[in-house]
Amino acid sequence: MIKGAFPAFQKFGFFGFIFSTEWNPTEGREAYGAMPFIAGTVITSLLALVICFPLAFSTSLFIAEYYRKTKIANILSTLVDLLAGVPSIVYGLWGFYTLRPLIAQLGYPGQGYGIFTSGLILAIMIIPYATSISNEIISMVPNELKEAAYSLGATRMEVIFSVILPNARSGLVAGYILALGRALGETMAVTMLIGNANIIPTGLFSPGNSMASVIANQFGEADGLKLSSLIAIGLLLFAVTAIINAIGKIIIRKFA
Amino acid sequence: MEREAIIDGKDYTNWRELKNKLFFGTVVVLSCITISPILLIVYKLLAKGLKQINFDFFFKVAPDTLQAMTAVQNGEVIPGGIANGITGTLLLVTVASLIAIPVSILIGIFLYENQGKKYANLVRSLTDILQGVPSVVLGLIAYIWIVKGITHGFSALAGSVALAIMMLPLIIRSTEETMKMIPISIKEAGAALGVPYHKIILKVMIPSGFSGLMTGILLSISRVLGETAPLMLTTLGSTTINLNIMKPTSAVPLQIWEFYNNPNMIDLVWSSSLFLMAFVLTLNIIAKRISLRYS
Numbered sequence: 017m018i019k020g021a022f023p024a025f026q027k028f029g030f031f032g033f034i035f036s037t038e039w040n041p042t043e044g045r046e047a048y049g050a051m052p053f054i055a056g057t058v059i060t061s062l063l064a065l066v067i068c069f070p071l072a073f074s075t076s077l078f079i080a081e082y083y084r085k086t087k088i089a090n091i092l093s094t095l096v097d098l099l100a101g102v103p104s105i106v107y108g109l110w111g112f113y114t115l116r117p118l119i120a121q122l123g124y125p126g127q128g129y130g131i132f133t134s135g136l137i138l139a140i141m142i143i144p145y146a147t148s149i150s151n152e153i154i155s156m157v158p159n160e161l162k163e164a165a166y167s168l169g170a171t172r173m174e175v176i177f178s179v180i181l182p183n184a185r186s187g188l189v190a191g192y193i194l195a196l197g198r199a200l201g202e203t204m205a206v207t208m209l210i211g212n213a214n215i216i217p218t219g220l221f222s223p224g225n226s227m228a229s230v231i232a233n234q235f236g237e238a239d240g241l242k243l244s245s246l247i248a249i250g251l252l253l254f255a256v257t258a259i260i261n262a263i264g265k266i267i268i269r270k271f272a
Numbered sequence: 273m274e275r276e277a278i279i280d281g282k283d284y285t286n287w288r289e290l291k292n293k294l295f296f297g298t299v300v301v302l303s304c305i306t307i308s309p310i311l312l313i314v315y316k317l318l319a320k321g322l323k324q325i326n327f328d329f330f331f332k333v334a335p336d337t338l339q340a341m342t343a344v345q346n347g348e349v350i351p352g353g354i355a356n357g358i359t360g361t362l363l364l365v366t367v368a369s370l371i372a373i374p375v376s377i378l379i380g381i382f383l384y385e386n387q388g389k390k391y392a393n394l395v396r397s398l399t400d401i402l403q404g405v406p407s408v409v410l411g412l413i414a415y416i417w418i419v420k421g422i423t424h425g426f427s428a429l430a431g432s433v434a435l436a437i438m439m440l441p442l443i444i445r446s447t448e449e450t451m452k453m454i455p456i457s458i459k460e461a462g463a464a465l466g467v468p469y470h471k472i473i474l475k476v477m478i479p480s481g482f483s484g485l486m487t488g489i490l491l492s493i494s495r496v497l498g499e500t501a502p503l504m505l506t507t508l509g510s511t512t513i514n515l516n517i518m519k520p521t522s523a524v525p526l527q528i529w530e531f532y533n534n535p536n537m538i539d540l541v542w543s544s545s546l547f548l549m550a551f552v553l554t555l556n557i558i559a560k561r562i563s564l565r566y567s
Contacts (some may be wrong), residue, residue: 074302103498201406203501259402
């Protein structure tokens with residue numbers, strides 16, 4: 017991969033490539049920079065994480081604390097597991113035909129394409145990963161600690177915030193970091209919803225492009241320098257996800 | 273029993289109870305929101321896709337644009353189906369499994385047999401990294417290795433290699449976990465009878481961990497079945513049934529992408545998505561059943 021990406025780095029310089037905001041395939045004035053896509057990837061993924069957090073956290077509280085080991089928790093966790101089994105392209109379709117018109121109806125510009133819609137669909141896609149890790153971590157909190165808090169007259173909510181959360185904090189953080197790693201590399205659903213504009217997104221509802229989606233979108237007509245630039249973007253994406261996953265794994269190992 | 277919580281002369285009992293109830297309510301509501309997408313997706317697929325599922329759907333290749341357009345204009349069901357995609361997906365997954373399963377089971381057993389050794393730890397870390405690599409990047413790698421290097425053109429082989437790389441870490445991890453669960457006494461009994469090492473692995477370890485291995489394999493297959501992005505970069509797609517691994521091949525997810533880009537085929541999008549999802553979920557459920565039965 018490094019070999020394939022070499023021409024692009026050679027032409028524009030390593031940092032020049034990363035920080036350049038220009039993406040111009042016109043012959044003779046070709047210029048490729050990765051910044052718009054890096055920005056798009058980071059913003060959509062972080063947005064996904066922000067949306068995912070309250071949902072996944074409450075679901076895992078529901079499954080691992082409030083209704084622990086009951087039938088309803090079982091059903092819920094099966095449904096969440098199913099969410100993980102839905103192919104990325106089906107999410108994209110559903111987002112395109114259900115979510116996008118909904119957001120367009122709310123009166124935002126750009127027919128509902130853009131950063132927000134992709135972040136929303138990414139959030140749904142990473143919920144199962146975040147939830148299943150949180151479930152395990154939350155159910156690992158020792159019962160004695162919780163009982164001690166109850167015996168002092170704490171309400172359930174107080175137990176959650178003053179016993180479970182501090183005990184599970186690093187595990188939860190690691191779980192969300194791993195979920196973030198998933199979101200960074202998602203391709204199809206984002207490609208179908210982000211609007212495919214090669215610019216740095218200007219707002220929450222602005223169209224953009226992510227690293228994975230630009231590869232999927234432009235690969236078909238790419239050759240020469242453009243192909244090399246796309247491979248370079250792939251290399252960057254690989255590096256970013258590998259680092260994020262390594263951080264998550266290290267935190268989990270420390271916790272375990 | 274009345275609980276007292278009087279601080280600075282103010283009674284906080286009710287306030288705390290109320291907060292507690294409100295929080296519980298929020299948790300329940302948010303949990304319901306979390307699971308609503310899966311129900312909505314399944315409902316949408318069933319509502320839109322069911323009418324296209326018929327005999328032809330499984331046994332005919334995709335129609336061309338003109339056929340689809342006329343059918344839509346006449347308000348009929350679009351003729352043809354996704355036979356080229358189904359055969360393509362089966363071909364891709366078969367080749368990918370042939371590549372991935374033996375290699376990853378061997379690596380998994382290697383990791384199990386060498387717990388705590390330096391080289392094994394390195395391999396394990398690399399497996400972890402591989403698991404986090406986005407599928408589109410794997411598609412790029414397969415493009416550079418196979419499309420550029422071996423087949424000099426888009427090919428099913430390249431797609432299979434990309435899928436195989438995706439399957440590797442999943443099967444390696446599940447193999448290692450399964451092997452850890454097998455009681456060591458079984459292995460020792462074999463060794464006590466003088467069975468050579470390779471036969472212990474083939475005749476003792478693999479059969480006794482078979483259900484675990486099977487679960488891992490099925491789950492990894494269900495993971496790669498729905499992959500679209502790496503296939504776009506490697507197998508490209510094809511309008512006819514192709515079983516030659518050196519030629520471009522279609523696949524169900526690729527066909528969904530093609531239908532999605534063609535406004536005349538909109539009905540086929542839903543039915544092929546329904547088919548793909550039913551396929552993936554069935555495999556998933558079978559895998560979970562196997563692991564439940566034997567654990």
